[in-house]
Amino acid sequence: MTESSTLRSRLRTAALALTAAVVLASCAQDAPQDTWDPAGSEAQKIHDLQWPIFLIAGIVGLIVFAVVAVCVVKFKDRGQPIPEQTHGKAWLEYLFIALPAVLLAGIAVPSVAVIIELNDTDNADCVVNVTGQQWWWEYDYPIAGDGSICGYMPSGESGSIVTSGQMVIPTDAKVVIRGTSRDVIHSFWVPRLNGKRDMVPGRLHTWNFHADRPGIYAGQCAEFCGLSHANMRMEIVALDPVDFQAWIDNQLEPYQSPEDGTLAADGEAEFIAQCARCHQVDGLTDADGELVVAHPEDQVYSGAAPNLTNFATRNTFAGATWDLLTEECRDDVWEADPENFGERYLAGVDRDCLNAIDLRAWLRDAPAMKPMYTEPEQLEATDGLVRGMPYLALSEDQIDSLVAYLLERK
């Protein structure tokens, strides 16, 4: 075998391996961000549009590749004389202009119609304010004049709900988000429920979501937003109306201090000393009975840190990057059938299901887990304000008590 034929053979093998890898990549079993698997009416509109377009583009692509292949093989240089050179064939040129024009016009009409439909924010059943910042999402639920939230009247006291990581919405409802950003441009994208929508600081962007059935729908920030862009995730949790009502009622439950003398009570004191400068827990009071009000704007560049009032009702933490549940408990929630999903989700996190390893590691040294700008030498551009959670030098005892305290935030 000559040297050139060996090289050719190796290149062929490499090309085959690459093609196989690309094809096999589409066979993932666990693909929660699959735009080809819509779970709501908005995503369905995109899906119904992209299928025929993909088909048309695929057919055009195949024809072009086939013609190129025929030309390459048939007219390969074998030393034959160069054929007669002609210039211009009007009817062929008109055809090659008209055909793509007709094709593109045919694609444009339904595309524009879908774009208009997707941007229709009238007759919303539920409105959620979504705010992006490096590198997590905050969700707050506007209170209507009658005290209702998303059309649901709280059974107990009315009040505001602020959460992060997971946005909880009712199923079979038109949910309109009003999005913005506190620092740089982010993009909200939950592929199974809708397309992407950029969130630009100082501007308000609206987008619609509709979930057909209960479940968790994963997403990812789709606009490069800095060091931990890849770790800026989000999940939309869809609950049926009864479970959504239960979720609202639970979120608005008044704050309960841990019992005196417990590890969680120590954790409350630690939280006030270490965490409450940035993280708000609604209703938390200090030893003098004064309300503890976080002031993240004094510490954090974006001016915000996740509200941890109902931390243990969520399944994720640190910008939805890590699960709060162990793998087994997580699967239990994610794989639950629609009838049982709400019950599993609303159970929140308990000690048996807690992913203590990641949570403890996060409290021990957050910047080691998620790249952030928290070291003093990195803060010149932000006048000393951090972007992300800094290293707090907590002892293992402090971490124990904080975990116990956070587990009671349900």
Next chain:
Amino acid sequence: MFTTGTKLLIGSAGLAWLAAAVYGVAQEGALGTIGLISAAVALSLLAGVNAFVRDSNVSATDTEAFDTSAAAQATARRSLWPLLTGIGLTMLALGMATLPAIFVLGLIALGAGLIEWLVQGWSERASADRAFNDQAREVVADPLELPVAGAILFAIIVYAFSRVMLGMSTKSATVVVFSVVAAIILALGVLVALKRRISVPVVTGVFSIGLLAIVAGGAIAGLNGERDIEVHETTADLAEANRCGTEETEADSHASQTVAAKSNPAATLIYDGSELEIDEVGDDGQVGTITLPRSNPTNVMFLNESEGEARLVLELHPAVDADGVAAGPERICTTLVEDGGRQIMTVEFDRPSFALEAEGVNYEFVVAGSDAAVEVIVP
């Protein structure tokens, strides 16, 4: 081109100049600097002499050398680019020790000098025909030189003209000067257009005089400094002075000079003369509360549909420190908005509503002098 010996001497001279500059700035030592400058002067002199005599190493008995030796070749054309390169190099060294701006300018001068020098060096050896070589240089250098020179010229004109405009004592004078200059340009354009034949020197002369006039005017105006810009009262001043009432203020009479952003509000508050109505995306027409995010500037539109003028006020109830000093203004407001008018108010909240509720107050949009109000909830 330069002979090998000349190149060596030029390089050594350049190095000595550089060393003298760096040593002089960095060490501030007179003796060392004098020594290095002396060496640089001597080396420069030697380089010059050597370039002139082309190494002078041809034997008088070697007749072939009369045609083939370096000394027998055509000398390089005079060039400004080595000078520019040298200036750039010096500025680079000075900039490292002094100001970044000098470093950047040095970098630009060095880059430009080197590129031009390379192009000239290449073109001078393109052929034995000097005319052809000149043409070759133009082909390569013109696409680079002309846009850059044009951009620099344009920047000079714009900068000089802006100095003239800013140097006028009144706004009316700027209008007059601008109109006169525009009229002159128009008149010249008309004259040029009407003239069937016009010589290049005339056009060049007119443009040169115009350029000189603008640059001279800019220099004089620049030296005199900008006129005092009158500062008008704004809504920020009203907030600071706590004057968000119904009385008309200077800010109200100059409302047309404020930025009239009218797009992308989080909500529109419509005042009909008796109450405020909230118009939000997805939540139209409700009267009650409005939920706005914390620690994030948010735009709210005020639309006055009453029959008179009205001012929207946001009651902020700022936190007060131990000395009784408030963390910010008590309220912010729009200017007086006429009937049918709109105005954006940018709001930001640094405390959640529950912190205010504990003090028995809450964030509230009100219309000055009326009972119309909307509570703001900040989660």
